[in-house]
Amino acid sequence: xxxxxxxxxxxxxxxxxxxxxxxxxxxxxxxxxxxxxxxxxxxxxxxxxxxxxxxxxxxxxxxxxxxxxxxxxxxxxxxxxxxxxxxxxxxxxxxxxxxxxxxxxxxxxx
Amino acid sequence: xxxxxxxxxxxxxxxxxxxxxxxxxxxxxxxxxxxxxxxxxxxxxxxxxxxxxxxxxxxxxxxxxxxxxxxxxxxxxxxxxxxxxxxxxxxxxxxxxxxxxxxxxxxxxxxxxxxxxxx
Numbered sequence: 001x002x003x004x005x006x007x008x009x010x011x012x013x014x015x016x017x018x019x020x021x022x023x024x025x026x027x028x029x030x031x032x033x034x035x036x037x038x039x040x041x042x043x044x045x046x047x048x049x050x051x052x053x054x055x056x057x058x059x060x061x062x063x064x065x066x067x068x069x070x071x072x073x074x075x076x077x078x079x080x081x082x083x084x085x086x087x088x089x090x091x092x093x094x095x096x097x098x099x100x101x102x103x104x105x106x107x108x109x110x
Numbered sequence: 111x112x113x114x115x116x117x118x119x120x121x122x123x124x125x126x127x128x129x130x131x132x133x134x135x136x137x138x139x140x141x142x143x144x145x146x147x148x149x150x151x152x153x154x155x156x157x158x159x160x161x162x163x164x165x166x167x168x169x170x171x172x173x174x175x176x177x178x179x180x181x182x183x184x185x186x187x188x189x190x191x192x193x194x195x196x197x198x199x200x201x202x203x204x205x206x207x208x209x210x211x212x213x214x215x216x217x218x219x220x221x222x223x224x225x226x227x228x229x
Contacts, residue, residue, distance in 0.1 A: 003156065034212075034213060034214075036213070036214040036215075036216075038157070038216070044221075045206060045219040045220065045221055045222055046157065046206075046216065046219055047219075048214060048216060048217050051213045051214040051217070052213040052214070055213075057217060089156060089157050091157070091159070091214070091215060096170075097162075097170035098159070098170065098172065098173065099147075099159040099215045100159065101149075101156055101157040101158060101159060102156065103156045104155075104156040104157070
């Protein structure tokens with residue numbers, strides 16, 4: 001299983017919307033609706049933001065949304081806020097009881 | 111709310127075995143349909159799923175680490191553990207324990223513990 005592909009960085013201004021892509025293969029992202037997204041601030045543990053492709057855990061802002069098309073999953077953050085600046089990681093089930101993460105994307109709020 | 115806390119040596123010599131324990135509080139490790147995972151992150155790099163154990167004791171491992179990894183559970187202590195053998199400098203990382211389910215490997219995470227492999 002190879003790591004999922006994410007852009008190294010994205011940026012946006014407060015109030016704008018941004019989208020982070022996560023590209024896998026037909027063996028992972030493309031085969032299962034089991035993509036999750038994590039937010040990680042410096043020195044902190046990751047926090048689950050989206051699971052099963054588009055579901056939000058209790059307490060996560062509805063400004064965060066997830067979707068998928070083919071072998072690519074996406075995380076969209078609308079109404080960008082300063083506190084959204086963090087690293088974001090996607091993760092997909094890859095079959096055979098194995099999970100694979102993406103390389104991570106650094107979001108900068110300008 | 112469930113809480114997880116990693117513990118273990120912060121320094122391990124090359125070729126030795128890295129051993130970490132995750133203590134679960136706020137709920138029984140045996141209750142519910144949960145998986146208990148280990149995930150690591152080298153400094154400045156991304157996350158890597160190491161493996162998981164189910165409450166039944168069944169395990170699954172990352173194929174790239176499978177030959178060196180053992181995850182076990184001690185329900186009497188509400189803990190699960192990681193052993194990684196024959197470590198090298200490439201195994202230096204922050205190691206996280208996490209609780210997940212069928213939909214995600216980590217809906218609750220520990221704070222992480224740094225393990226450095228060095229002589």
